Amino acid sequence: MFRLWQFYKDYKQDKEELEELRKEVELLESVLEEKKQETREECSKDAGLVCKPEIIHTRAIIGGKMYDTEKAEKIGEIPSYIIDKTARNKFMLFKTENGRHFVCEVNHTGSYVKPDGTMQRTIEYYGIRAVNFIEIKEIIGQAFPDLYIELFGEAEEA
Secondary structure (H helix, E strand, O other): OHHHHHHHHHHHHHHHHHHHHHHHHHHHHHHHHHHHHHHHHHHHHOOOOOOOOEEEOOEEEEOOEEEEOOOOEEEEEEOHHHHOOOOOOEEEEEEOOOOOEEEEEEEEEEEEEOOOOOEEEEEEEEEEEEEOHHHHHHHHHHHOHHHHHHHHOOOOOO
């Protein structure tokens, strides 16, 4: 009987300690989230940090349809060899609100110091090319195989 009583006391004490640890973890998680938010706010205020790149968008009318990098959904960056073996830069794949896909070259200029002493990073989109369904399927298959499987199903083994 004594052993059972001792076991019960130990169990109860362990349970209380576990509950205290859970509360401490919750407190630490909330403090961590507050610190993350403070860091985000400081980053946006501190002109010396590169917080958000300057993006130079482009648009083009192809086949009577407007393709605009600012309005389209960005799908992902594609290595240049998939689109054009002679291209210097990578490509970005976009999808318009109407479901049409297009690619354009992406130029990451890197960081530079502006005249006021702050750091800036620039990303420039240019050279829009509309792509048809067959091309988009091939591009997605090479650059994003998991997305291909999700959209089009499993591919036949080579």
